[in-house]
Structure formats: structure tokens, C-alpha cells
Amino acid sequence: MSEGEENLHVPASSQRISEWVAQQLLERIARGELVPGERLPGERQLAEQLHVSRVSVRAALQKLKTQGFLTAVQGGGTRVVSSAGAMDGALTEMVRVKHANLCDLVEIRQALESWAARRAAERATPEQIEHIGHILTAMGQTGRDGKQAADDMDFHLAVAQAAGSPVYLHLLATIRDILGQMMEYHHTEPFALGKEALMIDHHRAIYEAIQRRDADAASVAATAHLGWVLDRYNDMRRKAEEIATPPG
Numbered sequence: 001m002s003e004g005e006e007n008l009h010v011p012a013s014s015q016r017i018s019e020w021v022a023q024q025l026l027e028r029i030a031r032g033e034l035v036p037g038e039r040l041p042g043e044r045q046l047a048e049q050l051h052v053s054r055v056s057v058r059a060a061l062q063k064l065k066t067q068g069f070l071t072a073v074q075g076g077g078t079r080v081v082s083s084a085g086a087m088d089g090a091l092t093e094m095v096r097v098k099h100a101n102l103c104d105l106v107e108i109r110q111a112l113e114s115w116a117a118r119r120a121a122e123r124a125t126p127e128q129i130e131h132i133g134h135i136l137t138a139m140g141q142t143g144r145d146g147k148q149a150a151d152d153m154d155f156h157l158a159v160a161q162a163a164g165s166p167v168y169l170h171l172l173a174t175i176r177d178i179l180g181q182m183m184e185y186h187h188t189e190p191f192a193l194g195k196e197a198l199m200i201d202h203h204r205a206i207y208e209a210i211q212r213r214d215a216d217a218a219s220v221a222a223t224a225h226l227g228w229v230l231d232r233y234n235d236m237r238r239k240a241e242e243i244a245t246p247p248g
Contacts, residue, residue, distance in 0.1 A: 036173030124162035
């Protein structure tokens, strides 16, 4: 019997089985065992895990879809959702039309990701630290043109997972699309021109601090990396304005 099965509680006789199943799934989401974007096991597997009928599982999944916690996957299945959607699209547009909004987002990332790096140093499992290290190794490999942005995103998501906070994972999911666009930009010219090695060094500093269990150093490294990103945005904006402004 698995650890999850050992912790199961038999639903009260007055409680509908499907409601109990929904509560079990919500608790998994709250504990971070099911994260935004993750596909749930199939109905049969969930029924076996929870020792209930597939009819009860199906009713529970439908309830959670109605409440906005789950959504159907094209081709079959169900996945966890977050409060992204329209909010992410609106945020992307806000950042696109005003440079100050982009800088605000980076500063907010500084606060969030420095906290996450600190938590990861304190709470990451050895397996999670090893996973972050593997991603860092991939980032430094040659011949991965076009994959740097995906590696970068994977690194930040792995640190988020290692922080062990379902709340943080859901916050990150809310801005995941705009984060992905930022990562893409960070690995294209002119932003990345001559800067790839430096960015890898930034990520290595975060990883090595987490590996040492040095929470202060991990937080400082994450803050420093995003501080550099912010400075880079501002430098590039100033250069663009100089080019656009004709001589007096």
C-alpha cells in the first residue's frame, strides 16, 4: 500500500462518495502533489487508488471542472488548471505596451523567485536538487540552439517545485505564458548577444547555493540574476531611444 493510500480516510456515511473523492483530489492539489498543468491519472487508476467506483470518480471530476480546478484535455483526460487564462493575456498586453510594466514584473519576480530559491535551499529533496543540476548541465551544452529558453524555463520551474509551495506554483502558473515569452527574448539577439555564458553563471550560483543548503546565498543569487535582467532591459531601452532620437 502506498503512502497516499495509508493516509486515506473513509468518508463519513452521510457524505456522498463523489464529494469525498473531490476533497481528496483538492487536498492533493493543495499539497502540491498535483500541480497546474499536470494531467491527472485516468478514472480507472484514480478509482483503484481511492478504492471507489469509477462512477464516483467521474462525478468528482465533473464537480471540480465546474468549480474551475480541473479542465478537460483534448483527446481525453483531465488536468489541473490555475487562475491563468484571461489574466495572463491581459498581463502580456500590459507588459507589451509599457516598459514600466515590464520592469514592475521583473521586480515582482525578484521578490517571488528570491523567496522560492531560499525555500528550495531549505526544503528541496536530493532528487529535486539533482534535477536542477541536470537542467543546468543541459543549459551549458553546445549545439542546443533554440532550446536555451526551454532549459531556462525548466530551471525556474524546477526551483519552484523544490520550494515545496503549492501556492507559489499556482501563482507562477498564472503568469507562465508571459514568463515563457520573457525567456524566449532573453535568449535571442540583441538581449543574449555575448551574454549566454553570464546567464548560465547566474543560474549556476542559484543552483550551487541550493545544493549547499545556503538559503541566504540562494536568495541573493536569484535577486542578483533578476537585477541584472532589469538593468539589461533599461540599458536596451535607453539605446533604442538614442537611436530613435535624431541629433539636435
